[in-house]
Amino acid sequence: MRIAIASGKGGAGKTSVAASLARVWPTRHIMADTDVEAPNLHLFLKPDIGESSTIALPIPVRIDDTCTKCFRCHDICHYGAIARFGTNLKIFPDMCHACGGCFAVCETSSLVRGEREIGQLHTGFLADGSPWLSGATRVGEVMTPPLLRQLFKRLACLEKEVASQCGAMPDVILDAPPGVSCPAVTVGSHVDAILMVVDSSPFGLHDFILAHQAFGKLNRPLACVLNRAGMPGNASGDNRVRDYCAKHNLALLAELPFEREAAEAYSTGRLLADISAAWKERFESLARALAQCFQTAEAGGRTTCAK
Ligand code: SF4
Numbered sequence: 628m629r630i631a632i633a634s635g636k637g638g639a640g641k642t643s644v645a646a647s648l649a650r651v652w653p654t655r656h657i658m659a660d661t662d663v664e665a666p667n668l669h670l671f672l673k674p675d676i677g678e679s680s681t682i683a684l685p686i687p688v689r690i691d692d693t694c695t696k697c698f699r700c701h702d703i704c705h706y707g708a709i710a711r712f713g714t715n716l717k718i719f720p721d722m723c724h725a726c727g728g729c730f731a732v733c734e735t736s737s738l739v740r741g742e743r744e745i746g747q748l749h750t751g752f753l754a755d756g757s758p759w760l761s762g763a764t765r766v767g768e769v770m771t772p773p774l775l776r777q778l779f780k781r782l783a784c785l786e787k788e789v790a791s792q793c794g795a796m797p798d799v800i801l802d803a804p805p806g807v808s809c810p811a812v813t814v815g816s817h818v819d820a821i822l823m824v825v826d827s828s829p830f831g832l833h834d835f836i837l838a839h840q841a842f843g844k845l846n847r848p849l850a851c852v853l854n855r856a857g858m859p860g861n862a863s864g865d866n867r868v869r870d871y872c873a874k875h876n877l878a879l880l881a882e883l884p885f886e887r888e889a890a891e892a893y894s895t896g897r898l899l900a901d902i903s904a905a906w907k908e909r910f911e912s913l914a915r916a917l918a919q920c921f922q923t924a925e926a927g928g929r930t931t932c933a934k
Pocket residue numbers: 686687700703704705706707708709722723724725726727728729730
């Protein structure tokens with residue numbers, strides 16, 4: 628089962644939760660950082676990267692002398708990547724979405740194909756032998772979903788490799804992009820279940836509700852974790868999260884306490900699950916609850932796992 632650890636906003640704690648879940652996950656699993664615009668799960672898990680590859684999109688880079696000035700390529704491009712100035716055409720490669728439309732309509736094959744790098748994929752292993760996969764968008768690149776689709780193709784190969792070694796499909800824990808824009812929805816569309824990490828500040832609650840609305844449309848089992856519960860002066864925020872989950876039949880699988888030692892561990896790149904026996908048990912309990920909740924939901928064909 629692929630489980631995305633998501634959040635409505637950055638800073639809610641999804642990377643910390645994903646990293647600690649990886650530490651205690653009871654079965655063979657693959658760890659994937661799909662927050663490709665700002666990947667940082669490696670800072671916690673310190674994978675040994677064995678292979679890196681560049682991902683590029685096929686785009687038009689030039690128009691040759693055979694062009695008949697029919698302007699079909701300009702007319703079909705919905706992204707303004709082929710601009711017309713009088714009878715002249717100019718290509719803006721950074722605006723191309725690689726849809727292939729201009730190549731399809733050009734009857735004289737006058738568009739010269741090239742490539743635009745959109746990012747890199749990295750594979751390797753964690754210290755416990757679990758396979759690792761991550762992506763990183765090229766600085767300045769806005770086309771994140773195509774990189775993520777390549778990442779999921781690579782992930783499917785990794786899953787098959789692991790399955791051929793141990794006879795069963797591995798679980799996959801994915802650190803998802805924050806928010807609810809294209810990258811987060813692309814990841815949500817490629818997983819079996821989504822765990823939302825919630826921060827109960829007014830901003831966190833607002834963005835969590837947006838995330839619930841967006842991910843709810845993907846028809847996947849959803850559940851939540853309340854992070855930094857019991858922050859002084861924010862009891863009402865915690866209660867609003869609990870009330871929202873109860874009202875919407877969203878399983879609140881764990882409440883991770885607001886503690887100084889957790890903040891100190893985070894600031895030095897240590898895993899929450901490594902702080903103490905109590906913290907380790909919190910994540911082991913969350914892992915058990917997740918497996919039970921999502922397997923039950925999967926078996927029942929439900930889109931929300933009941934408490
Ligand atoms: S490939 Fe698509 S997006 Fe890119 S220039 Fe051609 S028509 Fe425009």
